[in-house]
Amino acid sequence: MAEYNYEDNPICPHCDHEHSRDFCDESGKYTCDECGEDFNVSVYVEVTYSTSPVSCGRGKHTYEFKEKWLRNQKSTTHKGKLVFIDLPEEEHKHFRIMECSKCGEKEYVQISKTEYDDID
Numbered sequence: 001m002a003e004y005n006y007e008d009n010p011i012c013p014h015c016d017h018e019h020s021r022d023f024c025d026e027s028g029k030y031t032c033d034e035c036g037e038d039f040n041v042s043v044y045v046e047v048t049y050s051t052s053p054v055s056c057g058r059g060k061h062t063y064e065f066k067e068k069w070l071r072n073q074k075s076t077t078h079k080g081k082l083v084f085i086d087l088p089e090e091e092h093k094h095f096r097i098m099e100c101s102k103c104g105e106k107e108y109v110q111i112s113k114t115e116y117d118d119i120d
Protein backbone atom coordinates (compact mmCIF):
# COMPACT_ATOMS: atom_id res chain seq x y z
CA MET A 1 0.00 0.00 0.00
CA ALA A 2 1.33 3.39 -1.00
CA GLU A 3 0.74 6.92 0.13
CA TYR A 4 0.63 9.91 -2.18
CA ASN A 5 1.17 13.50 -1.23
CA TYR A 6 0.52 16.75 -3.08
CA GLU A 7 -0.23 15.07 -6.39
CA ASP A 8 -1.99 16.80 -9.28
CA ASN A 9 -4.74 14.17 -9.17
CA PRO A 10 -6.10 11.80 -6.48
CA ILE A 11 -4.29 8.47 -6.80
CA CYS A 12 -5.67 5.36 -5.15
CA PRO A 13 -3.20 4.12 -2.48
CA HIS A 14 -4.39 0.55 -3.06
CA CYS A 15 -4.11 0.10 -6.81
CA ASP A 16 -2.31 3.31 -7.91
CA HIS A 17 -5.15 4.28 -10.21
CA GLU A 18 -5.02 7.98 -10.99
CA HIS A 19 -8.46 9.57 -10.89
CA SER A 20 -9.35 12.78 -12.68
CA ARG A 21 -9.65 16.08 -10.86
CA ASP A 22 -13.44 15.98 -10.78
CA PHE A 23 -13.39 12.67 -8.89
CA CYS A 24 -13.70 14.73 -5.69
CA ASP A 25 -13.65 18.38 -4.76
CA GLU A 26 -13.54 18.17 -1.01
CA SER A 27 -11.59 16.18 1.55
CA GLY A 28 -13.17 12.93 2.74
CA LYS A 29 -13.45 9.19 2.23
CA TYR A 30 -13.87 8.03 -1.35
CA THR A 31 -14.17 4.69 -3.09
CA CYS A 32 -11.75 3.86 -5.87
CA ASP A 33 -13.35 3.53 -9.32
CA GLU A 34 -10.87 0.86 -10.23
CA CYS A 35 -10.45 -1.51 -7.27
CA GLY A 36 -13.44 -0.58 -5.10
CA GLU A 37 -11.30 0.06 -1.97
CA ASP A 38 -11.92 3.07 0.26
CA PHE A 39 -9.26 5.72 0.74
CA ASN A 40 -8.95 9.15 2.30
CA VAL A 41 -8.42 12.24 0.18
CA SER A 42 -7.19 15.58 1.48
CA VAL A 43 -7.85 18.40 -0.97
CA TYR A 44 -5.50 21.35 -0.79
CA VAL A 45 -6.71 24.57 -2.27
CA GLU A 46 -4.27 27.31 -3.15
CA VAL A 47 -5.15 30.49 -1.30
CA THR A 48 -5.16 33.75 -3.23
CA TYR A 49 -5.90 37.28 -2.07
CA SER A 50 -7.65 40.25 -3.62
CA THR A 51 -7.42 43.62 -1.95
CA SER A 52 -8.93 47.05 -2.47
CA PRO A 53 -8.80 50.23 -0.40
CA VAL A 54 -11.47 50.79 2.22
CA SER A 55 -13.76 53.69 1.35
CA CYS A 56 -13.00 56.70 3.53
CA GLY A 57 -16.70 57.21 4.12
CA ARG A 58 -19.06 60.04 3.36
CA GLY A 59 -17.49 63.47 3.75
CA LYS A 60 -14.06 62.07 4.61
CA HIS A 61 -12.55 61.81 1.15
CA THR A 62 -9.53 63.74 -0.01
CA TYR A 63 -10.72 64.67 -3.49
CA GLU A 64 -8.32 65.77 -6.14
CA PHE A 65 -9.11 66.86 -9.66
CA LYS A 66 -8.76 63.96 -12.08
CA GLU A 67 -10.27 64.93 -15.43
CA LYS A 68 -13.09 66.78 -17.10
CA TRP A 69 -15.95 64.92 -18.71
CA LEU A 70 -18.59 65.92 -21.18
CA ARG A 71 -21.84 64.01 -21.25
CA ASN A 72 -23.08 64.37 -24.79
CA GLN A 73 -24.88 61.08 -25.22
CA LYS A 74 -27.60 59.24 -23.44
CA SER A 75 -28.07 55.52 -23.28
CA THR A 76 -31.34 53.81 -23.89
CA THR A 77 -32.48 50.32 -24.76
CA HIS A 78 -33.80 49.59 -28.19
CA LYS A 79 -35.13 46.09 -28.89
CA GLY A 80 -33.29 44.83 -25.82
CA LYS A 81 -29.96 46.31 -26.91
CA LEU A 82 -28.13 49.17 -25.25
CA VAL A 83 -27.78 52.06 -27.70
CA PHE A 84 -26.34 55.56 -27.35
CA ILE A 85 -28.05 58.63 -28.72
CA ASP A 86 -26.18 61.88 -29.33
CA LEU A 87 -27.72 64.76 -27.40
CA PRO A 88 -28.23 68.21 -28.94
CA GLU A 89 -25.64 70.74 -27.76
CA GLU A 90 -28.01 72.52 -25.34
CA GLU A 91 -28.45 69.26 -23.46
CA HIS A 92 -24.73 68.61 -23.01
CA LYS A 93 -23.68 68.31 -19.38
CA HIS A 94 -20.25 69.26 -18.13
CA PHE A 95 -18.52 67.58 -15.24
CA ARG A 96 -15.36 67.77 -13.23
CA ILE A 97 -14.33 64.29 -12.09
CA MET A 98 -12.76 64.32 -8.66
CA GLU A 99 -10.99 61.27 -7.30
CA CYS A 100 -10.10 60.56 -3.70
CA SER A 101 -6.36 60.12 -3.37
CA LYS A 102 -6.84 57.72 -0.49
CA CYS A 103 -9.55 55.29 -1.60
CA GLY A 104 -10.03 56.07 -5.29
CA GLU A 105 -13.72 56.88 -5.00
CA LYS A 106 -14.92 59.26 -7.72
CA GLU A 107 -17.21 62.24 -7.53
CA TYR A 108 -18.84 63.86 -10.56
CA VAL A 109 -19.32 67.57 -10.04
CA GLN A 110 -21.52 69.26 -12.60
CA ILE A 111 -20.03 72.53 -13.82
CA SER A 112 -20.89 75.22 -16.37
CA LYS A 113 -19.65 75.13 -19.94
CA THR A 114 -17.47 78.18 -19.22
CA GLU A 115 -15.84 76.45 -16.27
CA TYR A 116 -15.43 73.31 -18.36
CA ASP A 117 -13.74 75.21 -21.18
CA ASP A 118 -11.36 76.85 -18.69
CA ILE A 119 -9.92 73.45 -17.74
CA ASP A 120 -7.07 72.43 -19.99
Ligand SMILES: [Zn+2]
Residues within 6 Å of the ligand: 012, 013, 014, 015, 016, 017, 032, 033, 034, 035, 036, 037
Ligand atom coordinates in the same frame (compact mmCIF):
# COMPACT_ATOMS: atom_id res chain seq x y z
ZN1 LIG B 1 -7.86 1.52 -6.33
Ligand SMILES: [Zn+2]
Residues within 6 Å of the ligand: 055, 056, 057, 060, 061, 062, 100, 101, 102, 103, 104, 105
Ligand atom coordinates in the same frame (compact mmCIF):
# COMPACT_ATOMS: atom_id res chain seq x y z
ZN1 LIG C 1 -11.71 58.37 -0.02
